[in-house]
Amino acid sequence: MAKGILIIAEQRGGVLRKISLELVSEGRRLADQSGQPLAAVIVGHQISEEAKKLVPYGAETVFMADAPELADYTPEAYTAVLSDLIKSQDPDIVLAGSSQQSKELAARLAARLETGLAMDCVAWRLEDGLLVAKRPIYAGKVYAEVVCETARPQMATGRPNVFPILEPDPGRTAEMVPLTVSLKPEDLRTRLVEALADQTGRVDLTEATCIVSGGRGMKGSENFTILEELAEVIGASVGASRSAVDAGWRPHSDQVGQTGKVVNPNLYIACGISGAIQHLAGMGSSKVIVAVNKDPDAPIFQKADYGIVGDLFEVVPILKEELKKIMS
């Protein structure tokens, strides 16, 4: 019978990503509730030091698949390694982060294992051993509770910034288990030619804890400078509404909403964004929403915790100065 919880940890460039700690922490909580063992797996090359970082957060076993051809992630090679492990270990639950890499990997893996995957969850609970997973659909206009009753493992991915990281306990120990890696030529058809680092140096919107976002009210690409400056003060990332992106003021990767990124920051500051349904869906789960808009009837004010009716070109620089005072 399937038993235990397995967390798929994620490294990039040989460095463990923060989302892995969020998922191991959450795995620890589920393991404590259900009395099941908690294991984690990390795939890459020369990753044994990074693998150890999973231990203080509660992994009791850490599997390590280490091979030169696994240095860069590709879905085929990683799926092959993980499906071998899962078939031999037979875990009851497999969790991964909802990152670009792990979403793709989990989807291909679930298909190979012929099991169900609940993607992009914001909460889950155990009911008689069944993982009841809650996931936003229609970009958050509705939430679905889904289960995988018959197939095992039950798989799910968890959104970044949702599951709090446990206080690390340096006293914890784990069994570190190297895996034998055997890959077929067809697992290695795809290769990473190069990784181009983003020039902004800011956290991706999907993982950002703080976002300053601009819409049609920004009136032009050049005016986003004032948002960049505000973002700088509070360590925020800069987003945009669909109108701002469609106008060519900002790149597609900055778009927040149903046809862009769904975000979940602690603080979302919407500047000159009226609040179209598809935008509100994409940022509605932000913990605190601030709206700055000239139009007192803008729908964004219905969602905002704090609103300022006013000209953003006056308000934003003042906010920047005021925030600078308290941040210093």
Added chain:
Amino acid sequence: MNLLALIKQVPDTETQIKIDAGGKGIQTADIKWVMNPYDEFGVEEALRIKEKTSGKVTVIGLGPQRVVESLRTALAMGADEAIHIDDPAAEGGDALATARVLAGAIKELPFDLIFCGQRAVDDDNAQVGAALAELLQVPLLSVITKVEISEDQTKVKVNRPVEGATWVLETSLPALITAQKGLNEPRYASLPGIMKAKKKPLTAKKLADLGLAPDQAGEAGSKIRTRVLTSPPDRIPGKLVEGESVQEKGTVLVKLLREEAKII
């Protein structure tokens, strides 16, 4: 090259979504159905590759009769042929069950590249492309913003934005690509295009035509089941920050963020 583009119909993104009486689905009465925006990028990219390399674009859609409208749109944009999987038993499946049906339709077709959207903006599942690549045993390139076919047409190089970086990946053909916004600007169907589309072949298929039994598809063939849909928690109506001047409003807001919301 032989190019396939998969399309799904979804509610227009401006739709207010309401849960139906059964609690597991949504009210569909007043919905305007459109081609999933991400699938549109896939159709457009397939057309652009065809225009450069010659070949054929086949669009495949699964769903009720209304899906024909989106298939005709793709034909009017320039696709050559359409396949409509029109069988109630094929609908409402999870990613794997849906991919199984699509794979059934595809196994008869020669293909070099398959395009689909990186996710559908209704169930936000982002899994069907991956599951289909797995069933067809081809490389998977997800959430792609740039596609370059090698001169000898045996390889493809793509850009894949991830958190904080863009990966440039290369793989051999055949392969499956899921399209992300930024890949291209989809064309509008022209009037002559719309006229021509009416004469292009559109074939309807049932599960049996694909060699599948009803319990392999749709809800019956699914591992994931929806228990219930709920509305997101209502946000408690916030407050408008008052003040004599913009300066005062700004000062008050920052104070609220620090002392009341405790967020800064």
